[in-house]
Amino acid sequence: MIRPASRAALPLLALLPFLAQCAPAPSSGTDVHTITLAVDAREAPRKILHARETIAVAPGPITLLYPEWIPGEHGPTGPVVDVAGLRISGPAGPLVWRRDLVNMYAIHCDGPAGVTALTVAFDFLLPPEASGFSSGASASPELLVLSWNQVVMYPSAPVPDQITVTPSLLLPAGWRYATALTAQPAAGDTLRFAPVSLTNLIDSPVQAGVHQRAIDMTPASGVRHTLNLVADNDADLAITDSNVAQYKRLVTEANALFGAHHYAHFDFLFTLSDQVAHFGLEHHQSNDDRVPANMLINPDMRVLNADLLPHEFVHSWNGKYRRPAGLATGDYSTPMQGDLLWVYEGLTQYLGKLLAARSGLFTPEQYREDQAMLAANLDNRPGRNWRPLQDVADEAQLLYSARTDWDSWRRAVDYYDEGDLLWMDADVTIRRLTNGKASLDDFCKKFHGGTSDTVRVVPYTLDDIITTLNAIAPNDWKTFFASRVQAITAHPPMGGLEGAGWKLAYSDKPTPMETSAEKVGSAVGGLRAGLGLIVGNDGTVIDVLPGYPADKSGLAPGMKILTVNGAKFSPAVMRAAVTASVHGSDAMVFHIDRASQPNTFSVHYHDGLRYPYLARDATRPDLLSTMIAPAVR
Numbered sequence: 001m002i003r004p005a006s007r008a009a010l011p012l013l014a015l016l017p018f019l020a021q022c023a024p025a026p027s028s029g030t031d032v033h034t035i036t037l038a039v040d041a042r043e044a045p046r047k048i049l050h051a052r053e054t055i056a057v058a059p060g061p062i063t064l065l066y067p068e069w070i071p072g073e074h075g076p077t078g079p080v081v082d083v084a085g086l087r088i089s090g091p092a093g094p095l096v097w098r099r100d101l102v103n104m105y106a107i108h109c110d111g112p113a114g115v116t117a118l119t120v121a122f123d124f125l126l127p128p129e130a131s132g133f134s135s136g137a138s139a140s141p142e143l144l145v146l147s148w149n150q151v152v153m154y155p156s157a158p159v160p161d162q163i164t165v166t167p168s169l170l171l172p173a174g175w176r177y178a179t180a181l182t183a184q185p186a187a188g189d190t191l192r193f194a195p196v197s198l199t200n201l202i203d204s205p206v207q208a209g210v211h212q213r214a215i216d217m218t219p220a221s222g223v224r225h226t227l228n229l230v231a232d233n234d235a236d237l238a239i240t241d242s243n244v245a246q247y248k249r250l251v252t253e254a255n256a257l258f259g260a261h262h263y264a265h266f267d268f269l270f271t272l273s274d275q276v277a278h279f280g281l282e283h284h285q286s287n288d289d290r291v292p293a294n295m296l297i298n299p300d301m302r303v304l305n306a307d308l309l310p311h312e313f314v315h316s317w318n319g320k321y322r323r324p325a326g327l328a329t330g331d332y333s334t335p336m337q338g339d340l341l342w343v344y345e346g347l348t349q350y351l352g353k354l355l356a357a358r359s360g361l362f363t364p365e366q367y368r369e370d371q372a373m374l375a376a377n378l379d380n381r382p383g384r385n386w387r388p389l390q391d392v393a394d395e396a397q398l399l400y401s402a403r404t405d406w407d408s409w410r411r412a413v414d415y416y417d418e419g420d421l422l423w424m425d426a427d428v429t430i431r432r433l434t435n436g437k438a439s440l441d442d443f444c445k446k447f448h449g450g451t452s453d454t455v456r457v458v459p460y461t462l463d464d465i466i467t468t469l470n471a472i473a474p475n476d477w478k479t480f481f482a483s484r485v486q487a488i489t490a491h492p493p494m495g496g497l498e499g500a501g502w503k504l505a506y507s508d509k510p511t512p513m514e515t516s517a518e519k520v521g522s523a524v525g526g527l528r529a530g531l532g533l534i535v536g537n538d539g540t541v542i543d544v545l546p547g548y549p550a551d552k553s554g555l556a557p558g559m560k561i562l563t564v565n566g567a568k569f570s571p572a573v574m575r576a577a578v579t580a581s582v583h584g585s586d587a588m589v590f591h592i593d594r595a596s597q598p599n600t601f602s603v604h605y606h607d608g609l610r611y612p613y614l615a616r617d618a619t620r621p622d623l624l625s626t627m628i629a630p631a632v633r
Contacts, residue, residue, distance in 0.1 A: 033158055035165045035198070038190075039151050041208070042172050044144040047126035051151040055118045059111045063156040064088075064120065067149040067202060067332035068105040070134065072282045072319070074327065074338050075397035078149060079127070079135035080105050086122040090115050105333065107153065124150050129277075133400075134205075134288065136277025142232040143209030144171075145271055145288060149202045149332070159330050160198040167201060168192045177208040178228035180267045180285035200455065202332075203283045203320075207269040213237045217248050217268070223452075224265040225251050231272040231293060239296045249359040249630070250310055254317075256631045257355065257441055259449035262321040262456065268309060272296060280308045282315030284455045292520075300516035306361040307370070311352030317448040318348050321458060328459040338396035342389055342485055343465060346419010350427075351444070353420060357628035367628055368614045369513035371497065374417040375504050376612030378492040380529045382546045383411035389418055390486045405557035408534075408545045422484050424496030426469070428623060429480070432499065433473040441631070442472050498617065500624035505615035506530075508579065508608050524571045526609035531578060535561060539569040549605040555590065563591040575609060582608040 033056065040050040055064070068078040088095045090112055100106035111118065130137040134147040146169070154163055169191045171177060181204045182194040196204070209230040217225035227247055229237050247268075255261055267286040274293045281288040289308055295301045324344055326337025357367040378384075392399065393415050402412060427440035447460075447468045466477045484493045497503060510518065510525055518525045523542060527533045532548020535541050539561040544551045561569045564577045565588060577588050587602035616622070 033163050035152070035154060035163060037148075037152055037165055037167045037201075038170075039146065039168070040170045041144055041146060042170055044126065044139045044172065044208075045141040047128060047139055049124040049126060049146070049151055051120075051122055051124060053120040053153065055120060055153075055155060057111050057115060057118050057155065059113050059115050062109050062111045062118070063100075064107045064109075064153045065156050065333055066105045066107075066153050069329065069332050069334065069336050070149055071203070071327070072315070073133050073400070074336055074341065075400055076335070077133060077135055077400075078105060078332065079124075082125040082127060082135075082150070084123045084125055087120070089119040089121075090117075103333070106156070120153055122153075130275065132277055133279050134277075134281055136279075138276055140232055140273055140275035142211060143207075143230050143271065143273060143276075144175075145269070145276065145290065146206040146208065147202075147288075148205065152198070152201070154198055156333075160202070160332065161330065163198040164195050165198050165201045166193075166195045169206060171208050175208045175210055176212045177206055178212070178214060178226070178230075178267055178269060179206040180204040180263075180265070180283065181206070200284075203455075204286060205269065205283065205288050207271060207288075211237060213239075215239070215244055215247075217251050219248070219252050219255065221255065223261065223263075225268070226266075227268045227270065229270050229272065229296075232275065236272045236293045236295075236297065243296065243302070246360040247309065249632075250313065250355055250361065252632050253355050253358045253630065254310070254313055257351070257444050258317050259445040260452040261316070262453055263316060264454060266313075266316065268313070270309065280312045282312045282319055284316055284320040287312035287315070298520070300519045303362070303366055303513065303516055304520060306366070307353045307356040310355040310359070310361065311348055314348045314351045314355065317444070318351065319344050321456065322448050322460055323457050325459040325461055328457055336397065338393050339390065340462060341393040341396050341413075342415040342419045342422065343462075345413075346415045347423045349416045349420040350423035350440075354628060358630045360630075362628075364625060364628060366513055368502065368624070369511040371420075372504060372511065372612040372614045373513060373517070375421060375492060375494065375497065376506075376529055378414065378418055378421070379494075379504065380532070380545060380548075381408050381411065381414070382548075383409045384488070384490055384492075386488065387411050388486055388488050389415060389422075389484070393485075404542060407543050418492050421493045421496060422481075424500070424627075425484070425493045426480070426496070427627065428496045428499035429475065430469075430473040431623065433475055438472050439627070443468060446472065497614065497624070499620070500627065501617050501620040501622040502614040502624055503617050505613055506610040507613055508611065510611045511613050514611050518571070524574050526575065526611045527578065529610040529612065530607045531603070531605050535574065537571050549603050553587075553590075553601045553603040555592075555601055555603070560593040561590050562593050565589055566591075578605070578609055581606050 036054045038052045066078060066080045068076045070077045088097045088109055095109045097107050097109040126139045127137055138145045170189060184192040184194055186192060207228055207230050211231050211234050213229045215227040217227050231237050263285040269286050269288050271290040272293050272295055276290050278290050289312055291305050292301055295305050324340035326339055329336055356362040392411050399413050431439050469477045514525050522536050524535050531550050532545035533550035534543040541555055541557050541559045543557050544555050563569060564573050567573045581588055587604045590601045592599045
């Protein structure tokens, strides 16, 4: 829902009267599991948020926690370093507090005799850098995405599900907002929301801004779905009618895929800005998707981001409702275990792309081109020779922040794209075992569907996955997954693509999807699969694949190519040199910007540009086209 807010930003000291009136003391007696939280976001354009809480407590030692392990981010990403100006007070005034020497997210103080509530006030300093996830840049002069975990502290007991929070929010003048929270009558300029558990509060971000648009996506079933757009100017909100129709079909196709939903309503929060971090983050009744400002109005940008909204929408079923037991910790302090992220993220990647095709966000050709690109990237990834996919998932909490140099040797969060191929393989296997009578759609209905109900979490293990699959298509699924996830394999699981009638191939000409990636990306295309080089449009070497020609020449990430065969570097010059090498025997000569060491490198390579595409295998039925066809006619 969208509501107006008002009033100009005020100096910090002038905020105290507002914060005080928004944080009344909780009721006396045994109600010790309540928090009232008031957030003043009027200085969000200056990248400052002001929070004030009244937290019900009992006398004696008190430990307050700041959320550390953030759901959906799979790691200890809570930005505690951006908390400033912390003040904790009791009835008689300020209390002495101290940070835990081991757990930096814990604050200790003593509640005096007779105390029933503490007042906790602090500022959160919104970061300017557009890196990271929700702890990255989240505000501009025109908009804000508020993540509640950044502006709340809570008692160490009980668990977040048992803590009730009554939140309120004050926005800059003229800003509107959208959130999955239930609005209550405003108190002047203050927005108020119905009390919710701490878990549901943190799961319900607020999107706000001057330039905002709400589009009704409600399907015939009658459950409200809203596409909420916010941008730094009105021009970037110009979504086409056909694009709106595709997103509406996404809702219909998703509900058909799962057969039921587990939310009272759903709010797509879509932020279009070059001043915020770009990512997608799932929530149970909403999402937090942030993309470049021109995503809706630039065809190249739109197709490259076509599966982002479907991916996060699928997470409402796979990740929020059904969640791996190691990620369903029930609090924000217990470390998460990512061993099943190849299900949590991998299955979601497959289904998200599938729904993008079924809803028309991808054409069939674009879907195949996208699959070819991800398959080729994974097939030319030397790190596969030492590291299984399971280890990538196990180390996820660190890999999300890993550097990009030597990425192909280290391996990154590959369980997204490799999970896509893995679950396509499972889908095709089910279809083969049942002679086309069942598919992964049936697994989704059985595992994620059931009866439509409200927000809840149902944890699962790998055994639960295998049991459900066996009920649909009896098979040795344990070995199926072990051979693809736990074993070291030189190639990604291509059985799904090949069983569906297609195979990975290469051409010296880019597909339209590759062309779009080159237009809006920062790297020269066609070099990875042959030359083993990823180089930016400015000549900076981003990555080198061990064992490939570029690696054998001595090139390394971080170098900057000045000339290629004597010509000043440009993407066109680079591509021309690689193309010309096919017809000659001489090495390509790269001159590198590097002092005091050899700066000329000879690269022996003669196979030309290699752009991936999917080639039709006429010996097998075209099952892939059937899989991506709309389920709802």
